[in-house]
Amino acid sequence: MMILGKKQNIWLAFLFMVLVSNYTLYNTGLGSSILPIETNGVVLGSLIDLVVIVPVLWMLYKGKFSLKQAIFLAAFGCIAARFIIPLEHLQPFVAVTWAGFAIEAILILLEIFLVATLVRYLPRILDDVRASSLPDLFSFSQAVEKQIPKHPVIQMICSDLLVLYYGFASWKRQERPGLTLHKNSSYIAFQLMIIHGIAIETIGIHWWLHEKSMILSIVLLIFNIYSVIFFIADMQAIRLNPVYVTDDTIYVSLGLMKRTEIHFDKIEEIIDDKEQLERKLSKDTIDFVARDFGEAYPQVILKMKEPVEVTFMLGIKKRYNQVAIKVDQSQEFKQMLQLRMSKQLA
Template sequence: MVLRETVFSKWAVLLLGFVLMSNVLLYHPVIQEALMIEMESGLILGSLLDMVVVAPILIYAAFRVSKKQVIGFMIAGLVLARFLIPEEFFAPYTMLLYAGVGFEALLFLAELSLVAYLLWKIPSLRAEMKRSGEGAVFSMLPAAETTVGSHTLIRVIVSEALMFYYMMFSWRKKAPAHDGCVTMHKKTSALAMNIMVIHAIVIESIGLHWWLHSKWPVLSTVLLLLNVYGVFLFLAEIAVMRMHPLEVKNGKMYVTQGLMQRVAIPLDFIEKVEWGGTPGDKTMTFMYRDLEQTEPQVVLHLKEPVDATIFMGRTRSVESIALKVDHPEKLKQLLP
């Protein structure tokens, strides 16, 4: 979840923490004895309203979530209230919990059918990708939205599929090497840094899993799975870094920074090229990490905002992009 760029969002996070913490403490025996709290129907109803209504509203105010996700948080609030409130006091509201869980199960089945439809459409999706003539990092998600439709679950699944594709099936493929290509990573330490991070994750996984498994096996397993996912993600990042330099072809400029962000810009959308310019608030920077602090070489100002794709298939509107490439002189010849 991404925090909303509003003044109230941070206050909503604080209020959300206060609501959750106060309800957790409310049912602690020590707190009840110290404050002489008696379990009454009004108190139980107030906790239910906090979990089912107030908390989801605060989440919606604080984070960029959809209305359907808010419904999920309302049902999650019911489940959380069931664990907080003693069983004898929650009994009158049990049917409400069953109804909420049943509704969530129906939504889950609907999303499962959407996943099945996506799998059935894979041949059409691959044909659409080939027709576009673009690399998988640029064509897979648009092809899925064309053949199946735009849906948050589809974007997430396709983004994960994209990661596994580059992690497993792209290593034998060669990077494009025509006159419109400009590499972005060869004169940086990005490749070495990613390999170092992979080594650190593997070493940390072995040591931490060995120590935690005897104490908290569930936590140990969860952390191990997260670390394995992290290794897969960095391997895919390396593959995308190698396979996709900045590329100008078919009247567009394609630029990506691993799987984290990518954009395709028609060349006639570029209004001004500012070498040595300073990125602004609406600027997306494409610059691989280096051991030394570096700055972008050029800022491309656009005639109108374009949508760039970021992690998990989300989109972000950008008015300019900043770049750092290995051969700026070659990039000057490619730009209008």
């Protein structure tokens, strides 16, 4: 894993070198001194760098390759060329940059179409959520995937909808019964401290920054307001979504930050040895442990027969081989796990 990470950093270093060298060539005195009188060949080379080389290096760095991503990055390279290469040098190839703008416009229109599709099917999605017995964090995402094809933009919008719902529309909801993760921790106190810090920073920095750059101060203000709403929504989400257990699956979420579904027949081993629990968790272990002022350790680690998928904020998904969990009702949780697993083995 360390070797793989170093290789990925090399691709990022190469990408940075390509961008810096092209910017230096056209926008510094050193670059101007080495540019030939006839620059068409040099500009063509820069366009190849920005439209072909940079996208390839970025995909090598991320380790993900797709035609859509390649087209998007190539279009972005065309647009970047418009800002990096002065127009007097770029003039013979200006159509290439306009092609980049056209591709980006088409992609944006497709994203708008997806958003319109989400709005169109939203009543059906809400009906599915109301009809489901699962916690809203799980039923909502399942309803969206049922009604609308998976897409990163849709996932991001759905994450924002959850933030708005828990931030503004969930205050009359009653806590559902179940195993909780936060009551015996300082999780809520941490969230309140963060909100308090953001409020102080907004009051102090916003007025100072407003004198320097009004636009930047407004952007920062909007970001801080959204952050406060998010942390309030996260507190509501962890309060209203305790651990939910069915005959074959356990649904675990830690606020809006992360959630997963664990099938009992996929659990290979329950680790509850104190020495192992207090060790540093491995990279292939995801933890559902609420933050505390002191050191917080999981009560069990579930070793899986196959990797379990965990969904993070903005719909980002990763897979892990082990799941570390700490609940407020420790003995009840362990008894439930043993009972459900014994039924699966029977």
